[in-house]
Amino acid sequence: MVDVILTGDRPTGKLHLGHYVGSLKRRVELQNSGQYQNIFIMIADAQALTDNADDIHKVRSNIAEVALDYLSCGLDPCKATIFIQSQIPELCELSFYYMNLVTVSRLQRNPTVKNEIHLRNFQQSIPVGFFTYPISQAADITAFKANIVPVGEDQLPMIEQTREIVRSFNTLYRKVLVEPKAVLPENSTCSRLPGLDGAAKMSKSLGNCIYLSDSSDEIKRKIQSMFTDPTHLRVQDPGHTENNPVFIYLDAFCRDEHFAAFLPAYQNLDELKEHYRRGGLGDMVVKRFLNEILQNELKPIREKRELLSTDLNAVFDMLKDGSQKARTVAAATLDEVKSAMGINYYKNGF
Numbered sequence: 001m002v003d004v005i006l007t008g009d010r011p012t013g014k015l016h017l018g019h020y021v022g023s024l025k026r027r028v029e030l031q032n033s034g035q036y037q038n039i040f041i042m043i044a045d046a047q048a049l050t051d052n053a054d055d056i057h058k059v060r061s062n063i064a065e066v067a068l069d070y071l072s073c074g075l076d077p078c079k080a081t082i083f084i085q086s087q088i089p090e091l092c093e094l095s096f097y098y099m100n101l102v103t104v105s106r107l108q109r110n111p112t113v114k115n116e117i118h119l120r121n122f123q124q125s126i127p128v129g130f131f132t133y134p135i136s137q138a139a140d141i142t143a144f145k146a147n148i149v150p151v152g153e154d155q156l157p158m159i160e161q162t163r164e165i166v167r168s169f170n171t172l173y174r175k176v177l178v179e180p181k182a183v184l185p186e187n188s189t190c191s192r193l194p195g196l197d198g199a200a201k202m203s204k205s206l207g208n209c210i211y212l213s214d215s216s217d218e219i220k221r222k223i224q225s226m227f228t229d230p231t232h233l234r235v236q237d238p239g240h241t242e243n244n245p246v247f248i249y250l251d252a253f254c255r256d257e258h259f260a261a262f263l264p265a266y267q268n269l270d271e272l273k274e275h276y277r278r279g280g281l282g283d284m285v286v287k288r289f290l291n292e293i294l295q296n297e298l299k300p301i302r303e304k305r306e307l308l309s310t311d312l313n314a315v316f317d318m319l320k321d322g323s324q325k326a327r328t329v330a331a332a333t334l335d336e337v338k339s340a341m342g343i344n345y346y347k348n349g350f
Contacts, residue, residue, distance in 0.1 A: 008042030
């Protein structure tokens with residue numbers, strides 16, 4: 001079997017560090033590995049509308065922002081198909097057929113759906129489109145016969161639901177669909193980067209993010225304001241590195257060579273943590289070190305993004321070409337699905 005990757009993001013804002021370490025960086029590595037014949041990267045605007053139907057402009061305007069973030073991080077349209085979800089109508093038709101294979105109670109038990117409903121305070125006013133998000137995601141994955149889906153840990157229940165739909169379809173009709181496998185970030189710290197305020201997750205809606213497009217000054221200001229250890233009141237006080245956002249970010253980004261370049265008093269992160277734990281190391285020293293690391297990481301991304309943004313027409317042409325290619329693949333899968341179900345009447349007859 002040829003390995004096929006499907007992944008993507010909702011265009012509800014510019015992408016941030018959580019996206020970068022949780023998925024974007026890994027996507028570029030997978031793309032450049034030469035091991036995958038087909039990589040599909042979706043800008044999930046239709047899914048974004050399930051809880052932003054009253055703000056079409058927000059979704060529409062952020063399609064370009066997400067595309068710029070993709071390209072500036074190193075995703076290459078010559079190696080990966082980058083497309084816009086709403087431009088593939090076959091996905092909607094697949095979702096409609098899959099709805100008959102999933103019960104309401106099963107959707108209600110989905111941990112990711114339950115958590116998102118709670119975060120958005122939907123309660124009983126949840127939009128049907130948002131409630132059926134796992135079914136839509138199953139359509140996205142199966143349309144391209146993706147067997148590998150890079151995700152964060154919080155998305156595992158969604159992938160499992162897709163696997164259930166695939167098994168149900170293949171058993172009920174004919175073996176057409178491919179069961180996907182979730183691929184988590186290799187660095188477990190990267191799977192759920194906390195917010196600058198210490199919240200469990202970096203989130204656009206909570207405003208606790210460092211964006212890939214942030215200026216050097218914005219990055220520095222945000223790092224200086226980061227939540228640390230509330231018990232570390234004085235430099236001489238012993239500190240905690242566990243659940244400390246600054247050290248969690250260092251776990252995600254720091255490499256030994258950064259010490260020689262930016263903090264030569266230490267050889268590695270273990271030494272820095274040990275000093276912080278025993279006391280005598282101030283938060284600002286650690287934050288300045290983190291700032292140097294992130295500035296070094298994000299500067300080339302920001303500069304490439306600024307260059308790409310001078311020709312948005314080229315970006316949209318890339319998206320148009322990718323969407324046309326993606327639609328051809330999705331249409332072929334839909335044809336197989338309808339044939340297996342016996343509803344491709346004009347080909348199979350009555």
